[in-house]
Structure formats: structure tokens, C-alpha cells
Amino acid sequence: MADEHYGAIFQLSACRELLDAHPESLRIREQVEALEEAMPDRPGVVVSFCRTIIETTCKTILTDRSVQVDPSWEAPKLIAEALKYLNLGPSEDGGVDAKLRSGAESLVRGLNQIIVGVVEIRNAHGSAAHGADAYEPLLDSRYAEILARATDAVVGLLFRTHLRSAHHDPLSRFRYGDHxxxxxxxxxxxxxxxxxxxxxxxxxxxxxxxxxxxxxxxxxxxxxxxxxxxxxxxxxxxx
Known part of the structure; x- marks a missing residue:
């Protein structure tokens, strides 16, 4: 039974906003819905999908910009590559606010540390643990919620910035009607x-x-x- 703390529905608000704007994004929709349904009873599944959603978002951004994605790249590398093509620190005059950009990039990269820590916990106690005992305690849902909320915030920041910049620098891949x-x-x-x-x-x-x-x-x-x-x-x- 779901924890009363989460109520009847757990949703990733930023991801949902993007899905509403881009209903054809079936792969991300599938991942987001699977994560939401897993909270809070299957925290190990939540952790797995958080990393997957981040990787899918970064791959989408890079592909939209005609950047060849190496299949071996994982979340940290994908985030680093995606950040090269996003202006995270726009100022009012259209330039770049260096302090804002630096802070935003630090915020995004900080997610990697959360991912590393929670994945370590998942490997030891989560439902996806390698060779775990059948009666091993599940990962505490609080850790899964922290990662899910952080993932939602970062995905929202990356993708909104990506779409906003596309107005001035048309992407290699976009929908009819975007312009x-x-x-x-x-x-x-x-x-x-x-x-x-x-x-x-x-x-x-x-x-x-x-x-x-x-x-x-x-x-x-x-x-x-x-x-x-x-x-x-x-x-x-x-x-």
C-alpha cells in the first residue's frame, strides 16, 4: 500500500509540463509514468528510472543539435556534453551572466553526486541490487524521493533552456509548428x-x-x- 505521505498520486511536475507540450515524446513519457507509478512502494525502480530519464533527456538535446552521441556515455558525460550547447546564464541584454551560468552548471553537475550516492545504496539495498538476499530490506523511499525531485528539476531546467534557445538557433530536429x-x-x-x-x-x-x-x-x-x-x-x- 502506498505511503500516506505521498497521497494517491506522485508526479514529476516539470517532466509533466514538458510531456504536455510535446505529447509525441513517447519514450520519456513511458519512463516518467513508470517512475511515478513506482513511488513509493518500489524505490529501487524509481532510482533506476531517474538515471534513465536524465540520460534520455541529454541524448535528445544532443541529437536535436546534430551531436554524435557515443553509446558508452553515461549520465555524467551526457550532462557535461549537453551543457556545452545550452546557455544557462542569459542576461537581460542577451549576453551571458557568468555567475548565473556557473551556478546553474554546478547545480546540474551536483546531481551526479546524488546519483552516485543513491545508486550505491540501491546496489546494496534496492530491488535492483546485484545478488541481494531475497529478504534484504528495500531502499528507504525517502532517498528515492530526493533523487526523483532533483531529477525533475534538472530535466526541466535543461529542456526548457534547450527549447528556448531553439527560437534563435533552429535545431537540426524540431516539429512543424515550433516556428x-x-x-x-x-x-x-x-x-x-x-x-x-x-x-x-x-x-x-x-x-x-x-x-x-x-x-x-x-x-x-x-x-x-x-x-x-x-x-x-x-x-x-x-x-
């Missing part, structure tokens, strides 16, 4: 048109027919926008 202003720009100049009485949207047709051409035009569109954004920012800052 609605660009789609509107295309559709205003081309279409609508029909093929065999089927109405087609120009931007959507280009995305699905020739993704690389779509992305190349998107990159150019973003580059042309930057001077306009900078000029607007200067005008707003002027007394």
Missing part, C-alpha cells in the same frame, strides 16, 4: 493551393517534403530578424 512566425511568413507569400481538391499549406508541405530546405530558409529568416530585434531593443532603452 509559427516563420510558417506565417511562408504562407503569406505562397499558397494556399490545392492538389486533387486537397488544400495544402505551403509551410507544412515544405517541411514534410524537404526539411533541409525548410530549415535553411528558417535560419536565414532568423538571421534577418536579429538586426530588427536589436534596433527595437535600443529604441526601447533610449530615454
Amino acid at each position: 509559427s512566425d516563420f510558417d506565417e511568413y511562408i504562407d503569406n507569400d505562397y499558397g494556399p493551393f490545392e492538389v486533387l481538391d486537397v488544400p495544402l499549406i505551403a509551410s507544412e508541405a515544405l517541411y514534410h517534403t524537404d526539411f533541409q530546405a525548410y530549415r535553411a530558409a528558417l535560419v536565414l529568416f532568423r538571421q534577418e530578424q536579429e538586426p530588427e530585434v536589436e534596433e527595437t531593443t535600443r529604441e526601447e532603452a533610449s530615454p
Whole structure:
């Protein structure tokens, strides 16, 4: 029976927010739901999925940015590589707040120490312990909750930052509709048109027919926008 401390439902709020925004992320959804269902009765399972969710998130970020992922990379290495491509310390002027970035990176890397400690405990007492006695006590659910909450916070930070930066630096992999202003720009100049009485949207047709051409035009569109954004920012800052 579930511990009353957790109530009827245990949820990872940041992960759930991302799943709602990206319902097609079936692999992460499967992992998140399995972790939530395991709390608090199967803490060893929770620990295992925490590490898995972190690794999946980092691999997704790197793949979105056309970075080759080595199959041997585990959570610490994956986090380190993902951080190279994320601006965790943006300042109001669009630059980088060095102290904020350093602190955020320390926060993320600190999770590795939590992972190492809890995995050691899991190996000795958890349900996934190697060769454990059948009557060995299970890992205390409090340790599993600490790791689950920390995992949720870090995944939320990494993925939100990843998606925010994609607006200015289009990813190598993204969904149609992620750049609605660009789609509107295309559709205003081309279409609508029909093929065999089927109405087609120009931007959507280009995305699905020739993704690389779509992305190349998107990159150019973003580059042309930057001077306009900078000029607007200067005008707003002027007394």
C-alpha cells in the first residue's frame, strides 16, 4: 500500500509540463509514468528510472543539435556534453551572466553526486541490487524521493533552456509548428493551393517534403530578424 505521505498520486511536475507540450515524446513519457507509478512502494525502480530519464533527456538535446552521441556515455558525460550547447546564464541584454551560468552548471553537475550516492545504496539495498538476499530490506523511499525531485528539476531546467534557445538557433530536429512566425511568413507569400481538391499549406508541405530546405530558409529568416530585434531593443532603452 502506498505511503500516506505521498497521497494517491506522485508526479514529476516539470517532466509533466514538458510531456504536455510535446505529447509525441513517447519514450520519456513511458519512463516518467513508470517512475511515478513506482513511488513509493518500489524505490529501487524509481532510482533506476531517474538515471534513465536524465540520460534520455541529454541524448535528445544532443541529437536535436546534430551531436554524435557515443553509446558508452553515461549520465555524467551526457550532462557535461549537453551543457556545452545550452546557455544557462542569459542576461537581460542577451549576453551571458557568468555567475548565473556557473551556478546553474554546478547545480546540474551536483546531481551526479546524488546519483552516485543513491545508486550505491540501491546496489546494496534496492530491488535492483546485484545478488541481494531475497529478504534484504528495500531502499528507504525517502532517498528515492530526493533523487526523483532533483531529477525533475534538472530535466526541466535543461529542456526548457534547450527549447528556448531553439527560437534563435533552429535545431537540426524540431516539429512543424515550433516556428509559427516563420510558417506565417511562408504562407503569406505562397499558397494556399490545392492538389486533387486537397488544400495544402505551403509551410507544412515544405517541411514534410524537404526539411533541409525548410530549415535553411528558417535560419536565414532568423538571421534577418536579429538586426530588427536589436534596433527595437535600443529604441526601447533610449530615454
